[in-house]
Amino acid sequence: MSDRPLAAIILAAGQGTRMKSEKHKVLHPIAGKPMLHHLLDTIESVGVERTVIVVGARREQIEESVKDRNVAIAVQEEQLGTGHAVAQAHDALKGFAGDVLILYGDVPMVSADTMRDMIFRLNNGSDPRAVVLGFRPDDAAAYGRIIADDQGEIEKMVEFKDASDAERAVNLCNSGLMAARSTDLFILLDQISNDNAAGEYYLPDIVMLPGQKSAVIEVDDPAEVAGVNSRAELAAVEGEWQARRREQAMADGVSLIAPDTVWFAHDTQVASDVVIEPNVIFGPGVSIASGAKIYGHSHIEGATIGPTTNVGPFARLRPGAVMEEGSKVGNFVEMKKATLGKGAKANHLTYLGDAEVGEGANIGAGTITCNYDGYFKYKTVIGKGAFIGSNSALVAPVTIGEGAIVGAGATVTKDVAAGDLALVRAEQTAKAGWAARFNAASVKKKSRK
Numbered sequence: 105m106s107d108r109p110l111a112a113i114i115l116a117a118g119q120g121t122r123m124k125s126e127k128h129k130v131l132h133p134i135a136g137k138p139m140l141h142h143l144l145d146t147i148e149s150v151g152v153e154r155t156v157i158v159v160g161a162r163r164e165q166i167e168e169s170v171k172d173r174n175v176a177i178a179v180q181e182e183q184l185g186t187g188h189a190v191a192q193a194h195d196a197l198k199g200f201a202g203d204v205l206i207l208y209g210d211v212p213m214v215s216a217d218t219m220r221d222m223i224f225r226l227n228n229g230s231d232p233r234a235v236v237l238g239f240r241p242d243d244a245a246a247y248g249r250i251i252a253d254d255q256g257e258i259e260k261m262v263e264f265k266d267a268s269d270a271e272r273a274v275n276l277c278n279s280g281l282m283a284a285r286s287t288d289l290f291i292l293l294d295q296i297s298n299d300n301a302a303g304e305y306y307l308p309d310i311v312m313l314p315g316q317k318s319a320v321i322e323v324d325d326p327a328e329v330a331g332v333n334s335r336a337e338l339a340a341v342e343g344e345w346q347a348r349r350r351e352q353a354m355a356d357g358v359s360l361i362a363p364d365t366v367w368f369a370h371d372t373q374v375a376s377d378v379v380i381e382p383n384v385i386f387g388p389g390v391s392i393a394s395g396a397k398i399y400g401h402s403h404i405e406g407a408t409i410g411p412t413t414n415v416g417p418f419a420r421l422r423p424g425a426v427m428e429e430g431s432k433v434g435n436f437v438e439m440k441k442a443t444l445g446k447g448a449k450a451n452h453l454t455y456l457g458d459a460e461v462g463e464g465a466n467i468g469a470g471t472i473t474c475n476y477d478g479y480f481k482y483k484t485v486i487g488k489g490a491f492i493g494s495n496s497a498l499v500a501p502v503t504i505g506e507g508a509i510v511g512a513g514a515t516v517t518k519d520v521a522a523g524d525l526a527l528v529r530a531e532q533t534a535k536a537g538w539a540a541r542f543n544a545a546s547v548k549k550k551s552r553k
Contacts, residue, residue, distance in 0.1 A: 109202030110223065111286065112152045113193045114143060116209030117160030117180040122334040128165040129332065130209035134342050135349070136369040136388045139212035139332060140166065144173060147205065150216045150223075154200055156193040157209070185304030186280065191293045197286060203227070204289055206282040206307065210332045213341060214281060218323055222283040225321050230257060232319035233288060234311055237281040239326045247277035248308060250320050258318045261308045265301045276320070278308055279329035369405075381417070389423065407439070410446075428463075442473075445488070457481075458500065462488035468512065470495040487522060 120129030130140040140157075147155060155175040159166050160183060167177055176196040180189045190206055197204070203223055207214065218237065226235045236258065238250050249271050251260040261278060262271050284292070292310040300306065311318040323329055327344045331337065349372075350363045357376030360366050365382040372386045375394040384398050387405025392398070396409050399416030406423025409415060414432040424441030427433065431444040434451035442459040450456060452469035458481050459473045471492050473484040482500035486492065490504045493512030504510060505522030514528035 108227065109154075109200065110150070110152050110205065111154040111156070111197055111200055111202060112147045112205040112207055113190055113197075114140070114155065114157045114207050114209050115186065115189050116140065116166060117158050117163075117183065117189055117192075118210070119161050119183070120210075120333070123338075124335075128162040130212075131165060131169055132332070132338055134212060134338070134370070135345050137371075138169060140169065140209045142212040142370070143207060143209060143214070144170070144175070146214065146216050147207070147219065150219050152205070153202075154197065156196040158189050158192050185298065185302070186307035187293055187296050187305035187309060190307055191290065191305075194290050200286050202286055204284055204286050206280075206284070208280055208331065211279070211281065211329055212332070213330065213345065214323075214328050218328060221321055222281070225256075225319055226283045226285070230255070230317065230319060232257070233292070233316040234282055234284040234318040236261065236308070236311060236318060236320045237279045237323055237329065238276050238320040239279050239323045239329050240275050241277060241326050244272075244275045244277055248280075249274045250276045250278050252276065252320050256319045256321060258311055258320050261311045263300065263302075263306060263308070276322070279323065280307070280331075281329065282307065284310070384416075390421075393429075456484075459484040459486065461486045462490065462506065464488060465490045465492070467492045468494035468496065472497055474499040 116130045118129065123129050123132065131138045134142060156178050157166060157170065157175055158178045158180050160180045163179060178192040178196050180192045203226055205219055205222065222235045222237060226232060236250060246264040248261060248263045249267055250258060251271065251274060252258050264272065292313060295313055296305055296309040298305050330341050330344065332341055346367060349368045350360060350366060353374055354360055358374050359379045362382035366380050367385045369386045369388040369390065371388055373391040375392060377394045378392050379397045381398060381400040383401045385403045389406035390404050392409045393411040395412040397414050402416035402419040404421045407421035407425040409427045410429045412430050413427045415421065416435065418435045419433050420438040422440035425439035426443040428444060428446045430447045432449040432451060433439060433444065437450050437454045440457045442456040444450065444461045445463040445465065447463055448461045448465045450467035454467050455472040457473050458475040461467065465486050465488065474497055475481050475484065484498050484500045485503040487504055487506035487508065489507045491509045493510050493514065495513050496510050497515045499515065499517045502516055503519045505520055505524065507523045508520045509525045510516055510520060511525065511527040514526055516526055516528055520526040
């Protein structure tokens with residue numbers, strides 16, 4: 105990197121018609137975060153001072169998405185090519201003197217190191233007019249080609265539709281990402297024409313203008329510059345992201361029993377010595393402490409999971425779920441905005457919503473906290489060491505005191521004091537011989553038919 109100020113122009117004006125979606129293409133998520141925001145987070149990490157997003161169709165969606173970020177918006181009213189799109193950022197960068205990264209909102213996985221490499225090359229070596237990021241895909245397909253010498257100086261760049269057969273045989277391709285000096289960029293853009301097969305102003309054409317040569321650097325992993333133009337390409341980029349995240353998790357000391365079946369969110373935090381069984385999905389906002397075990401087929405989002413806890417199988421933790429040290433939730437247990445205290449457990453078929461469960465408490469199978477009356481939410485508090493019998497309904501707001509016991513099948517609508525037993529059910533009665541008489545009569549009746 106250099107000491108010069110750094111800006112970024114992100115192109116996001118495309119129609120995105122192949123996505124077949126009402127949502128803007130660059131707002132479709134990867135690992136639970138919009139593509140555009142992946143890119144914004146990366147450029148922030150490399151010290152970009154000014155960011156301009158060039159928008160077009162559905163621009164109101166992007167404006168809403170970035171309203172809390174320090175970015176400027178430029179509008180490309182007509183889709184006249186990438187060179188024309190970059191030119192729309194001129195006014196937003198008025199007075200800026202430094203280096204500019206030109207990026208694409210639908211190419212979200214380019215790394216901070218690659219961005220730094222582009223800026224370094226721009227300010228070192230042969231003092232190039234611009235730096236182009238190249239890559240060598242397994243299938244060059246219809247990408248634009250870069251013809252360069254052994255020193256990485258570009259002799260020619262050409263779009264596939266305008267390339268000769270010999271040029272199409274070259275496998276060094278143009279990712280579209282570039283770096284240039286702000287003092288040069290807009291002057292160069294004024295000099296390019298739309299005399300080409302598409303009648304558009306191509307950004308790469310600034311490389312071929314007379315004068316100083318430009319340079320190319322190659323990205324190590326072509327997956328960094330994978331573009332997203334369809335649902336299939338979105339899934340492919342998601343798959344690449346997940347594969348890297350799984351590798352990182354295992355390198356950090358996490359055991360993934362079947363790695364390909366675990367799906368992380370962009371911000372999932374997992375400590376070492378956590379075991380994650382197959383078919384576990386993490387939504388945003390999850391942290392897991394050391395020694396926890398996540399059993400198969402669990403779905404976890406917005407949850408804090410403490411050390412030596414057990415989750416699942418088939419558990420669902422929703423936002424606001426907190427499991428303290430040594431606590432357990434088992435199969436078909438759901439938590440939402442609830443805290444399960446140290447060593448507490450809810451092993452089967454339970455819903456804990458808007459609840460606070462004390463240390464060592466036991467929640468029996470089939471228990472639910474009835475937290476919603478159709479209009480408002482209410483809280484249930486279960487004290488330390490309390491025992492809630494199976495198939496109980498705790499109608500909030502309600503408090504179960506420390507060490508209290510709620511008998512199985514209870515519907516609790518009033519507070520239970522510490523140490524008390526609450527029984528809320530009809531007295532059991534028995535009618536001697538009634539079942540035997542009923543069965544005999546039924547068999548006889550059926551035999552007559």
